[in-house]
Amino acid sequence: MTLTWDMQDAKSTDDRDVVLEVKDLRVHYATPLGDVIACNGISFKVYEGETVGLVGESGCGKTTTAMGVLRLVQPPGRIVEGEVLLDGVDVLSLNEEELRRVRWNQISLIPQGAMNSLNPVMRVKDQIGDAIQTHESRAREAVKERILELLNLVGLPARVYNMYPHELSGGMKQRVCIAMAIALNPSLVIADEFTSALDVIVQRVVAQTMLDVKDRLGMSMILIGHDMGLQAQLVDRIAVMYAGNIVEIAPVEDIFEESLHPYTQLLIESIPSIKERKPLKVTEGLTHDLRNPPPGCIFQFRCPYVMEHCREVEPPLRELKPLHEVACHLFEEQDGKIVDISDESVV
Ligand SMILES: Nc1ncnc2c1ncn2[C@@H]1O[C@H](COP(=O)(O)OP(=O)(O)OP(=O)(O)O)[C@@H](O)[C@H]1O
Numbered sequence: 001m002t003l004t005w006d007m008q009d010a011k012s013t014d015d016r017d018v019v020l021e022v023k024d025l026r027v028h029y030a031t032p033l034g035d036v037i038a039c040n041g042i043s044f045k046v047y048e049g050e051t052v053g054l055v056g057e058s059g060c061g062k063t064t065t066a067m068g069v070l071r072l073v074q075p076p077g078r079i080v081e082g083e084v085l086l087d088g089v090d091v092l093s094l095n096e097e098e099l100r101r102v103r104w105n106q107i108s109l110i111p112q113g114a115m116n117s118l119n120p121v122m123r124v125k126d127q128i129g130d131a132i133q134t135h136e137s138r139a140r141e142a143v144k145e146r147i148l149e150l151l152n153l154v155g156l157p158a159r160v161y162n163m164y165p166h167e168l169s170g171g172m173k174q175r176v177c178i179a180m181a182i183a184l185n186p187s188l189v190i191a192d193e194f195t196s197a198l199d200v201i202v203q204r205v206v207a208q209t210m211l212d213v214k215d216r217l218g219m220s221m222i223l224i225g226h227d228m229g230l231q232a233q234l235v236d237r238i239a240v241m242y243a244g245n246i247v248e249i250a251p252v253e254d255i256f257e258e259s260l261h262p263y264t265q266l267l268i269e270s271i272p273s274i275k276e277r278k279p280l281k282v283t284e285g286l287t288h289d290l291r292n293p294p295p296g297c298i299f300q301f302r303c304p305y306v307m308e309h310c311r312e313v314e315p316p317l318r319e320l321k322p323l324h325e326v327a328c329h330l331f332e333e334q335d336g337k338i339v340d341i342s343d344e345s346v347v
Pocket residue numbers: 029030031036038056057058059060061062063064065075076077112226290
Protein backbone atom coordinates (compact mmCIF):
# COMPACT_ATOMS: atom_id res chain seq x y z
CA MET A 1 0.00 0.00 0.00
CA THR A 2 1.24 3.49 -0.78
CA LEU A 3 0.04 6.22 1.52
CA THR A 4 -0.11 9.76 0.26
CA TRP A 5 -1.20 13.05 1.69
CA ASP A 6 -0.76 16.68 0.80
CA MET A 7 2.37 18.35 2.10
CA GLN A 8 0.53 21.66 2.45
CA ASP A 9 -1.54 20.16 5.29
CA ALA A 10 1.65 19.26 7.04
CA LYS A 11 2.06 22.28 9.23
CA SER A 12 1.33 22.80 12.86
CA THR A 13 -2.22 23.97 13.45
CA ASP A 14 -1.82 24.30 17.18
CA ASP A 15 -2.12 27.93 18.18
CA ARG A 16 -2.01 27.39 21.94
CA ASP A 17 0.84 28.98 23.88
CA VAL A 18 3.99 26.91 24.11
CA VAL A 19 4.82 26.25 27.78
CA LEU A 20 7.98 24.23 27.18
CA GLU A 21 10.21 23.97 24.16
CA VAL A 22 13.16 21.59 24.27
CA LYS A 23 15.67 22.11 21.48
CA ASP A 24 18.39 19.65 20.59
CA LEU A 25 18.99 18.47 24.17
CA ARG A 26 22.09 16.30 24.50
CA VAL A 27 23.00 14.54 27.73
CA HIS A 28 25.97 12.22 28.15
CA TYR A 29 27.13 9.99 31.02
CA ALA A 30 30.89 9.59 31.29
CA THR A 31 32.05 5.98 31.76
CA PRO A 32 35.54 4.45 31.64
CA LEU A 33 34.69 3.05 28.20
CA GLY A 34 33.46 6.34 26.77
CA ASP A 35 30.37 8.56 26.96
CA VAL A 36 26.92 6.97 27.05
CA ILE A 37 24.79 9.16 24.81
CA ALA A 38 21.53 9.08 26.77
CA CYS A 39 19.83 12.03 25.01
CA ASN A 40 20.97 12.44 21.47
CA GLY A 41 19.40 15.75 20.41
CA ILE A 42 15.88 15.72 21.83
CA SER A 43 13.44 18.36 20.55
CA PHE A 44 9.76 18.74 21.39
CA LYS A 45 7.16 21.25 22.56
CA VAL A 46 4.48 21.12 25.23
CA TYR A 47 1.49 23.40 24.76
CA GLU A 48 -0.60 25.07 27.43
CA GLY A 49 -2.95 22.63 29.18
CA GLU A 50 -1.57 19.70 27.21
CA THR A 51 -0.42 16.27 28.40
CA VAL A 52 2.45 14.78 26.48
CA GLY A 53 3.41 11.13 27.01
CA LEU A 54 7.04 10.08 26.73
CA VAL A 55 7.28 6.35 26.02
CA GLY A 56 9.97 3.90 25.06
CA GLU A 57 11.69 0.82 26.39
CA SER A 58 13.84 0.76 29.50
CA GLY A 59 17.09 2.67 29.09
CA CYS A 60 15.99 4.77 26.10
CA GLY A 61 16.56 8.03 28.01
CA LYS A 62 13.14 9.08 29.35
CA THR A 63 14.32 9.90 32.88
CA THR A 64 17.47 11.55 31.54
CA THR A 65 15.32 13.80 29.34
CA ALA A 66 13.26 14.83 32.39
CA MET A 67 16.39 15.45 34.42
CA GLY A 68 17.85 17.49 31.56
CA VAL A 69 14.72 19.64 31.34
CA LEU A 70 14.92 20.37 35.07
CA ARG A 71 18.71 20.70 34.98
CA LEU A 72 18.98 17.96 37.57
CA VAL A 73 21.41 15.71 35.72
CA GLN A 74 23.99 14.48 38.24
CA PRO A 75 27.62 13.48 37.55
CA PRO A 76 28.85 11.41 35.78
CA GLY A 77 26.07 12.84 33.62
CA ARG A 78 26.28 16.26 31.99
CA ILE A 79 24.20 18.37 29.65
CA VAL A 80 26.37 18.76 26.58
CA GLU A 81 24.17 20.99 24.49
CA GLY A 82 20.65 22.24 23.99
CA GLU A 83 18.03 24.74 25.07
CA VAL A 84 15.14 24.23 27.47
CA LEU A 85 12.77 27.16 27.03
CA LEU A 86 10.23 27.43 29.81
CA ASP A 87 7.77 30.19 28.99
CA GLY A 88 10.46 31.44 26.62
CA VAL A 89 13.31 31.50 29.20
CA ASP A 90 16.22 29.08 28.79
CA VAL A 91 16.46 27.03 32.00
CA LEU A 92 20.00 26.00 31.04
CA SER A 93 21.20 29.62 31.21
CA LEU A 94 19.77 30.49 34.65
CA ASN A 95 21.93 31.01 37.72
CA GLU A 96 21.31 28.87 40.83
CA GLU A 97 18.98 31.38 42.50
CA GLU A 98 16.88 31.83 39.35
CA LEU A 99 16.79 28.07 38.89
CA ARG A 100 15.58 27.57 42.47
CA ARG A 101 12.67 29.93 41.78
CA VAL A 102 11.74 28.16 38.56
CA ARG A 103 11.70 24.66 40.10
CA TRP A 104 8.43 23.89 41.88
CA ASN A 105 6.99 27.34 41.05
CA GLN A 106 6.95 26.87 37.28
CA ILE A 107 7.98 23.28 36.75
CA SER A 108 7.98 20.35 39.14
CA LEU A 109 8.87 16.69 39.04
CA ILE A 110 7.38 13.53 40.49
CA PRO A 111 10.55 11.43 40.26
CA GLN A 112 10.62 7.76 39.28
CA GLY A 113 9.99 5.77 42.49
CA ALA A 114 8.91 8.93 44.34
CA MET A 115 6.48 7.20 46.68
CA ASN A 116 9.26 5.03 48.05
CA SER A 117 11.46 8.06 48.59
CA LEU A 118 9.13 9.79 51.04
CA ASN A 119 10.97 10.32 54.30
CA PRO A 120 9.76 7.49 56.62
CA VAL A 121 10.27 9.48 59.80
CA MET A 122 8.50 12.64 58.70
CA ARG A 123 4.76 13.15 58.84
CA VAL A 124 2.95 14.04 55.62
CA LYS A 125 2.29 17.58 56.86
CA ASP A 126 6.02 18.19 57.37
CA GLN A 127 7.06 16.77 53.99
CA ILE A 128 4.54 18.85 52.04
CA GLY A 129 5.15 21.79 54.38
CA ASP A 130 8.89 21.65 53.68
CA ALA A 131 8.28 21.68 49.95
CA ILE A 132 6.16 24.81 50.34
CA GLN A 133 8.40 26.64 52.83
CA THR A 134 11.62 26.01 50.90
CA HIS A 135 10.27 27.99 48.00
CA GLU A 136 7.81 30.42 49.50
CA SER A 137 7.55 32.01 52.92
CA ARG A 138 4.07 31.67 54.34
CA ALA A 139 2.69 31.96 57.86
CA ARG A 140 2.27 28.59 59.65
CA GLU A 141 -1.51 28.74 59.60
CA ALA A 142 -1.50 29.53 55.88
CA VAL A 143 0.77 26.55 55.22
CA LYS A 144 -1.54 24.24 57.18
CA GLU A 145 -4.53 25.52 55.24
CA ARG A 146 -2.71 25.01 51.95
CA ILE A 147 -1.68 21.44 52.85
CA LEU A 148 -5.26 20.52 53.76
CA GLU A 149 -6.45 22.08 50.51
CA LEU A 150 -3.87 20.06 48.57
CA LEU A 151 -4.82 16.79 50.29
CA ASN A 152 -8.44 17.44 49.40
CA LEU A 153 -7.48 18.24 45.81
CA VAL A 154 -5.72 14.89 45.38
CA GLY A 155 -8.57 12.97 47.02
CA LEU A 156 -7.00 12.26 50.43
CA PRO A 157 -8.85 12.64 53.75
CA ALA A 158 -7.70 15.37 56.14
CA ARG A 159 -6.45 12.78 58.66
CA VAL A 160 -3.53 11.99 56.31
CA TYR A 161 -2.11 15.37 57.42
CA ASN A 162 -0.75 13.84 60.62
CA MET A 163 0.20 10.43 59.26
CA TYR A 164 3.56 8.83 58.42
CA PRO A 165 4.25 7.28 54.98
CA HIS A 166 4.19 3.71 56.35
CA GLU A 167 0.56 4.24 57.42
CA LEU A 168 -0.47 4.91 53.81
CA SER A 169 -1.19 2.56 50.92
CA GLY A 170 0.82 2.86 47.69
CA GLY A 171 -1.95 4.83 46.00
CA MET A 172 -2.19 7.22 48.95
CA LYS A 173 1.58 7.75 48.98
CA GLN A 174 1.52 8.53 45.30
CA ARG A 175 -1.24 11.09 45.93
CA VAL A 176 0.99 12.73 48.55
CA CYS A 177 3.71 12.99 45.88
CA ILE A 178 1.23 14.62 43.51
CA ALA A 179 0.22 17.06 46.27
CA MET A 180 3.88 18.01 46.75
CA ALA A 181 4.42 18.47 43.03
CA ILE A 182 1.47 20.84 42.64
CA ALA A 183 1.96 22.64 45.95
CA LEU A 184 3.15 25.85 44.32
CA ASN A 185 0.85 25.77 41.28
CA PRO A 186 3.48 25.08 38.61
CA SER A 187 2.59 25.50 34.95
CA LEU A 188 4.21 22.15 34.10
CA VAL A 189 4.49 18.87 36.03
CA ILE A 190 6.70 16.01 34.87
CA ALA A 191 5.61 12.65 36.28
CA ASP A 192 8.16 9.87 35.78
CA GLU A 193 6.61 6.37 35.85
CA PHE A 194 4.39 7.65 38.62
CA THR A 195 1.97 4.73 38.55
CA SER A 196 4.41 1.91 37.74
CA ALA A 197 4.62 0.50 41.27
CA LEU A 198 0.83 0.32 41.71
CA ASP A 199 -1.61 -2.43 40.74
CA VAL A 200 -3.65 -1.76 37.62
CA ILE A 201 -6.82 -0.66 39.39
CA VAL A 202 -5.12 1.82 41.72
CA GLN A 203 -2.91 2.87 38.78
CA ARG A 204 -5.93 4.07 36.83
CA VAL A 205 -7.59 5.77 39.78
CA VAL A 206 -4.41 7.68 40.67
CA ALA A 207 -3.81 8.56 37.02
CA GLN A 208 -7.35 9.91 36.78
CA THR A 209 -6.79 12.01 39.90
CA MET A 210 -3.67 13.43 38.29
CA LEU A 211 -5.63 14.39 35.18
CA ASP A 212 -8.47 15.94 37.19
CA VAL A 213 -5.99 18.01 39.17
CA LYS A 214 -4.24 19.04 35.98
CA ASP A 215 -7.51 20.23 34.44
CA ARG A 216 -8.62 22.07 37.55
CA LEU A 217 -5.32 23.89 37.85
CA GLY A 218 -4.87 24.34 34.09
CA MET A 219 -1.34 22.89 34.07
CA SER A 220 0.54 21.09 31.33
CA MET A 221 2.05 17.70 31.97
CA ILE A 222 4.67 15.29 30.72
CA LEU A 223 3.81 11.70 31.64
CA ILE A 224 6.71 9.29 31.36
CA GLY A 225 5.91 5.61 31.06
CA HIS A 226 6.25 2.49 29.01
CA ASP A 227 2.63 1.31 29.18
CA MET A 228 1.22 2.42 25.81
CA GLY A 229 -2.27 1.27 26.84
CA LEU A 230 -2.33 3.49 29.89
CA GLN A 231 -0.84 6.38 27.97
CA ALA A 232 -3.56 6.06 25.33
CA GLN A 233 -6.14 6.96 27.94
CA LEU A 234 -4.23 9.78 29.55
CA VAL A 235 -2.31 11.91 27.08
CA ASP A 236 -2.98 14.26 24.17
CA ARG A 237 0.22 13.53 22.28
CA ILE A 238 2.77 10.75 22.52
CA ALA A 239 6.50 11.08 21.92
CA VAL A 240 8.16 7.74 21.23
CA MET A 241 11.82 7.49 22.24
CA TYR A 242 14.37 5.01 21.00
CA ALA A 243 18.02 4.95 22.13
CA GLY A 244 18.17 8.60 23.15
CA ASN A 245 16.13 9.96 20.24
CA ILE A 246 12.50 10.90 19.66
CA VAL A 247 11.56 8.87 16.59
CA GLU A 248 7.91 9.89 16.37
CA ILE A 249 5.63 12.39 18.08
CA ALA A 250 1.96 12.74 17.26
CA PRO A 251 -1.55 13.15 18.66
CA VAL A 252 -2.54 9.99 20.51
CA GLU A 253 -5.20 8.94 17.96
CA ASP A 254 -2.66 9.23 15.13
CA ILE A 255 -0.14 7.13 17.03
CA PHE A 256 -2.62 4.30 17.48
CA GLU A 257 -4.40 4.53 14.14
CA GLU A 258 -1.66 5.51 11.74
CA SER A 259 1.71 5.39 13.38
CA LEU A 260 4.47 5.85 10.85
CA HIS A 261 7.74 4.84 12.47
CA PRO A 262 8.44 1.08 12.35
CA TYR A 263 9.49 1.16 16.02
CA THR A 264 6.18 2.75 17.08
CA GLN A 265 4.34 0.11 15.06
CA LEU A 266 6.27 -2.64 16.85
CA LEU A 267 5.49 -1.10 20.24
CA ILE A 268 1.79 -1.01 19.43
CA GLU A 269 1.74 -4.54 18.04
CA SER A 270 3.38 -5.78 21.21
CA ILE A 271 0.49 -4.61 23.43
CA PRO A 272 -1.12 -7.87 24.59
CA SER A 273 -4.84 -8.37 23.97
CA ILE A 274 -7.18 -10.85 25.67
CA LYS A 275 -9.83 -10.58 22.97
CA GLU A 276 -7.53 -11.68 20.25
CA ARG A 277 -5.00 -14.23 21.52
CA LYS A 278 -1.93 -13.96 19.37
CA PRO A 279 1.71 -14.82 19.88
CA LEU A 280 3.52 -12.02 21.69
CA LYS A 281 5.36 -9.85 19.22
CA VAL A 282 9.06 -9.78 19.98
CA THR A 283 11.24 -7.09 18.52
CA GLU A 284 14.25 -8.87 17.07
CA GLY A 285 17.77 -7.65 17.67
CA LEU A 286 19.34 -5.51 20.35
CA THR A 287 19.66 -1.79 20.81
CA HIS A 288 23.17 -0.75 19.79
CA ASP A 289 25.73 0.21 22.45
CA LEU A 290 24.73 3.75 23.45
CA ARG A 291 28.43 4.66 23.55
CA ASN A 292 28.73 3.96 19.85
CA PRO A 293 25.66 5.00 17.91
CA PRO A 294 25.93 3.91 14.27
CA PRO A 295 26.01 6.44 11.44
CA GLY A 296 22.56 6.84 9.88
CA CYS A 297 19.32 5.83 11.54
CA ILE A 298 19.55 4.63 15.16
CA PHE A 299 16.85 1.99 14.57
CA GLN A 300 18.62 0.37 11.59
CA PHE A 301 19.68 -2.83 13.41
CA ARG A 302 16.13 -3.74 14.36
CA CYS A 303 14.13 -2.19 11.53
CA PRO A 304 12.34 -4.66 9.24
CA TYR A 305 12.39 -2.11 6.40
CA VAL A 306 16.02 -1.00 6.61
CA MET A 307 17.46 0.40 3.36
CA GLU A 308 21.04 1.18 2.37
CA HIS A 309 20.35 4.91 2.80
CA CYS A 310 19.33 4.30 6.46
CA ARG A 311 22.82 3.07 7.27
CA GLU A 312 24.41 6.26 5.99
CA VAL A 313 22.18 9.26 6.66
CA GLU A 314 20.46 10.11 9.93
CA PRO A 315 16.76 10.81 9.28
CA PRO A 316 15.69 14.18 10.76
CA LEU A 317 12.46 14.51 12.75
CA ARG A 318 10.06 16.04 10.19
CA GLU A 319 6.47 17.22 10.59
CA LEU A 320 4.69 15.22 7.90
CA LYS A 321 1.13 15.83 9.00
CA PRO A 322 -0.27 18.41 11.41
CA LEU A 323 1.53 17.90 14.72
CA HIS A 324 2.76 14.51 13.51
CA GLU A 325 6.55 14.32 13.34
CA VAL A 326 8.57 11.27 12.40
CA ALA A 327 12.27 10.51 11.87
CA CYS A 328 12.29 7.87 9.12
CA HIS A 329 13.53 7.59 5.54
CA LEU A 330 10.51 5.52 4.52
CA PHE A 331 8.65 8.71 3.79
CA GLU A 332 9.65 10.76 0.80
CA GLU A 333 8.33 13.92 -0.69
CA GLN A 334 7.25 13.35 -4.28
CA ASP A 335 5.46 16.12 -6.20
CA GLY A 336 4.34 17.87 -3.04
CA LYS A 337 3.09 14.64 -1.49
CA ILE A 338 4.65 12.44 1.17
CA VAL A 339 4.81 8.89 0.00
CA ASP A 340 5.39 5.76 2.06
CA ILE A 341 7.94 3.92 -0.04
CA SER A 342 8.19 0.79 2.11
CA ASP A 343 6.57 -1.54 -0.39
CA GLU A 344 9.05 -0.54 -3.09
CA SER A 345 12.23 -0.72 -1.13
CA VAL A 346 11.99 -3.29 1.63
CA VAL A 347 15.22 -5.26 1.70
N1 LIG B 1 24.83 7.29 36.07
C1 LIG B 1 24.88 6.70 34.89
N2 LIG B 1 26.04 6.26 34.35
C2 LIG B 1 26.10 5.68 33.14
N3 LIG B 1 25.04 5.48 32.35
C3 LIG B 1 23.84 5.88 32.82
C4 LIG B 1 23.69 6.52 34.11
N4 LIG B 1 22.37 6.80 34.30
C5 LIG B 1 21.73 6.38 33.19
N5 LIG B 1 22.61 5.84 32.31
C6 LIG B 1 22.30 5.28 30.98
O1 LIG B 1 21.58 6.23 30.24
C7 LIG B 1 20.57 5.61 29.47
C8 LIG B 1 19.24 6.26 29.73
O2 LIG B 1 18.84 6.00 31.07
P1 LIG B 1 17.45 6.51 31.64
O3 LIG B 1 17.42 6.21 33.09
O4 LIG B 1 17.25 7.93 31.25
O5 LIG B 1 16.42 5.57 30.85
P2 LIG B 1 14.85 5.38 31.04
O6 LIG B 1 14.24 5.47 29.67
O7 LIG B 1 14.34 6.34 32.06
O8 LIG B 1 14.73 3.87 31.54
P3 LIG B 1 13.64 3.19 32.54
O9 LIG B 1 12.41 2.95 31.71
O10 LIG B 1 14.30 1.91 32.94
O11 LIG B 1 13.40 4.11 33.69
C9 LIG B 1 20.61 4.12 29.84
O12 LIG B 1 21.26 3.41 28.84
C10 LIG B 1 21.37 4.08 31.12
O13 LIG B 1 22.10 2.90 31.23
